Amino acid sequence: MNKTLNQKAWYFVIPVFVLVAFNAAVPLMTVVNYSFQETFGSNVFAWEGTRWFKEILHSERFHASLGRQVIFTFIILLIQLPLGIGIALTMPKKGWGVPVCLILMSMPLLIPWNVVGAMWNIFALPDIGFLGNSLNSIGFDYNFTQQSGDAWFTTILMDVWHWTSLVVLLSYAGLNSIQPAYYQAAEIDGASRWDIFRYIELPKMKKVLTLAILLRFMDSFMIYTEPFVLTGGGPGNATNFLSLDLVKMALGQFDLGPAAAMSLIYFLIVLLICWIFYTIMMKDEGRA
Amino acid sequence: MSLELKEVEKKVGIETHIHTTNLKLEKNTINVLLGSTLAGKTTLMQIMAGLDKPTTGEIWFNGKNVTGKEVQKRNCSMVYQQFINYPNFTVYENIASPLKITGIKSDEIKERVGKVAELLKLSAMLNKKPDELSGGQQQRTALARALVKDSDLILLDEPLANLDFKLREELREELPKLFEDRDCIVVYATTEPQDALMIGGNTATLLEGKVIQYGKTLDVYSKPENLTSAKVFSDPPMNTAEINKKGETFKIDNNNVEWKSNLKIKDGRYKIGIRPHNITTYQEGNNSVEINAKVLISELSGSESLIHFTNGKLNWVSLSNGIQSKNIGEETKLYMNIDEFLYFDQNNRLVNHG
Numbered sequence: 001m002n003k004t005l006n007q008k009a010w011y012f013v014i015p016v017f018v019l020v021a022f023n024a025a026v027p028l029m030t031v032v033n034y035s036f037q038e039t040f041g042s043n044v045f046a047w048e049g050t051r052w053f054k055e056i057l058h059s060e061r062f063h064a065s066l067g068r069q070v071i072f073t074f075i076i077l078l079i080q081l082p083l084g085i086g087i088a089l090t091m092p093k094k095g096w097g098v099p100v101c102l103i104l105m106s107m108p109l110l111i112p113w114n115v116v117g118a119m120w121n122i123f124a125l126p127d128i129g130f131l132g133n134s135l136n137s138i139g140f141d142y143n144f145t146q147q148s149g150d151a152w153f154t155t156i157l158m159d160v161w162h163w164t165s166l167v168v169l170l171s172y173a174g175l176n177s178i179q180p181a182y183y184q185a186a187e188i189d190g191a192s193r194w195d196i197f198r199y200i201e202l203p204k205m206k207k208v209l210t211l212a213i214l215l216r217f218m219d220s221f222m223i224y225t226e227p228f229v230l231t232g233g234g235p236g237n238a239t240n241f242l243s244l245d246l247v248k249m250a251l252g253q254f255d256l257g258p259a260a261a262m263s264l265i266y267f268l269i270v271l272l273i274c275w276i277f278y279t280i281m282m283k284d285e286g287r288a
Numbered sequence: 289m290s291l292e293l294k295e296v297e298k299k300v301g302i303e304t305h306i307h308t309t310n311l312k313l314e315k316n317t318i319n320v321l322l323g324s325t326l327a328g329k330t331t332l333m334q335i336m337a338g339l340d341k342p343t344t345g346e347i348w349f350n351g352k353n354v355t356g357k358e359v360q361k362r363n364c365s366m367v368y369q370q371f372i373n374y375p376n377f378t379v380y381e382n383i384a385s386p387l388k389i390t391g392i393k394s395d396e397i398k399e400r401v402g403k404v405a406e407l408l409k410l411s412a413m414l415n416k417k418p419d420e421l422s423g424g425q426q427q428r429t430a431l432a433r434a435l436v437k438d439s440d441l442i443l444l445d446e447p448l449a450n451l452d453f454k455l456r457e458e459l460r461e462e463l464p465k466l467f468e469d470r471d472c473i474v475v476y477a478t479t480e481p482q483d484a485l486m487i488g489g490n491t492a493t494l495l496e497g498k499v500i501q502y503g504k505t506l507d508v509y510s511k512p513e514n515l516t517s518a519k520v521f522s523d524p525p526m527n528t529a530e531i532n533k534k535g536e537t538f539k540i541d542n543n544n545v546e547w548k549s550n551l552k553i554k555d556g557r558y559k560i561g562i563r564p565h566n567i568t569t570y571q572e573g574n575n576s577v578e579i580n581a582k583v584l585i586s587e588l589s590g591s592e593s594l595i596h597f598t599n600g601k602l603n604w605v606s607l608s609n610g611i612q613s614k615n616i617g618e619e620t621k622l623y624m625n626i627d628e629f630l631y632f633d634q635n636n637r638l639v640n641h642g
Binding site: 179 | 334337339359360364365366368369370372374375376377385386389390
């Protein structure tokens with residue numbers, strides 16, 4: 001049989017190409033474009049090579065905000081994961097308590113991010129906010145707008161409030177997928193509660209926890225809206241995280257070249273960490 | 289050694305899961321709990337193990353009342369339909385896990401695990417993790433875990449249900465041998481009559497939370513006390529009909545099928561139960577009677593042929609050896625082996641004992 005050459009099928013792929021181009025490739029390439037050039041406005045560009053990259057990588061300002069970002073994300077993961085798993089373990093598995101808990105847990109996730117920021121800003125105000133006022137009235141010298149420790153405390157508390165639910169919901173789903181027979185088998189063996197957690201629940205939750213860590217890492221590493229509304233990066237630069245700093249550089253100072261270079265470095269860091277983490281976690285998978 | 293359920297009843301809310309049950313299982317026996325899904329097999333096992341408490345009634349083990357005793361203190365083990373192993377442990381660690389908790393010396397653990405692994409053909413896989421094994425090997429690991437402990441009571445809850453046909457056959461043959469020289473009571477739950485026949489021992493037929501009959505497997509099969517027990521112990525389902533006896537003539541109601549037999553029972557109305565494999569496309573036994581059949585469905589199952597057919601208002605199933613191809617709608621003749629008929633009275637009790 002003679003095959004006639006017909007490549008019309010490619011036309012069907014065009015819409016996808018166009019879509020991907022507009023939502024990923026074109027914006028990203030624009031940033032790449034800026035990162036290698038100097039802009040003088042009115043669309044005049046000059047080639048700068050890798051100058052902005054070198055500048056950013058050696059800039060103390062970048063090091064400082066990257067450091068803050070890493071510490072913030074680390075603390076967030078350290079609090080939210082154990083807390084989330086812990087809450088999931090105590091949630092009921094059947095009865096009317098299930099929908100109640102699930103709805104309560106989902107609530108923070110449904111609130112727009114800038115609203116969360118605004119809520120916590122007002123909530124924590126030292127003079128009129130419930131939290132700020134209460135803390136001060138019981139003797140703490142609390143003022144998140146002026147003391148950097150307080151600003152960190154408030155930002156972390158806000159993020160824990162906003163996002164722990166995600167870990168809870170994922171862990172809960174993971175826990176619920178464990179067949180009751182596993183618990184019975186462990187009971188027959190005489191395993192303790194800790195053994196059950198360590199040898200059954202944790203291994204069985206591995207996949208959802210990997211997902212939870214990845215999501216929480218990415219989101220907290222790229223956090224912008226909530227601290228922008230809550231502290232605006234202050235006091236001083238105390239809570240000036242990477243994306244806040246980036247926006248200040250790009251839109252505040254209009255240093256488009258360095259900001260573009262910083263964006264790309266930022267993007268590569270996130271990509272790299274996610275990839276390393278995922279590879280390590282999934283090393284044992286896929287053999288079955 | 290014996291396990292005895294005395295007047296055991298289990299209620300959950302207003303539902304009765306197990307109706308009042310009396311059952312005595314003796315030492316060194318394999319006991320099959322045979323019944324469809326939701327017949328109460330698992331609940332009964334959990335009560336036996338102590339994973340669940342009966343609402344009323346008592347459980348006696350070795351002449352002692354153990355009703356409230358926790359499962360950890362009862363020295364029993366259980367194998368489930370799903371392959372339950374610790375996901376992060378190797379096969380060796382999995383098998384050793386029940387021993388480690390009891391604090392046995394590591395030399396002894398090694399020896400015992402080695403023995404059981406050999407028995408279950410796992411010696412080559414001791415360093416693998418469960419998810420690297422086939423389903424059959426995973427279930428073998430679970431079985432090894434149950435055996436290594438020298439339990440007094442071993443409960444197997446449909447252990448072969450999730451295996452494919454070939455592995456199931458293989459393991460089913462091995463199972464009775466595994467328990468041969470062990471000092472324990474084995475309870476084996478299954479939905480398949482075939483399993484019970486292959487395993488032998490004793491069988492309890494269950495329906496809707498009631499133990500219908502308990503006795504030697506072959507006795508329960510060939511002499512079911514009543515129609516319900518016969519139905520539970522028949523797959524494909526048993527063919528039944530209302531019949532009328534007059535002299536030596538037996539006639540199916542509203543139908544022209546009739547046969548003669550010198551069975552010594554009073555004239556009157558009875559129910560007949562005929563297992564599908566006693567209706568065949570060829571004559572079997574010395575006394576067979578023809579039946580006209582219109583083929584509804586004809587299907588092969590392994591090396592057997594299943595023919596669903598109608599005759600008047602009867603809608604029956606026949607099971608013949610070999611490949612017997614019939615066309616749908618075809619009119620054909622089948623042969624029923626009269627000697628194997630089961631007759632029940634109007635209260636569904638068997639009347640032709642042995």
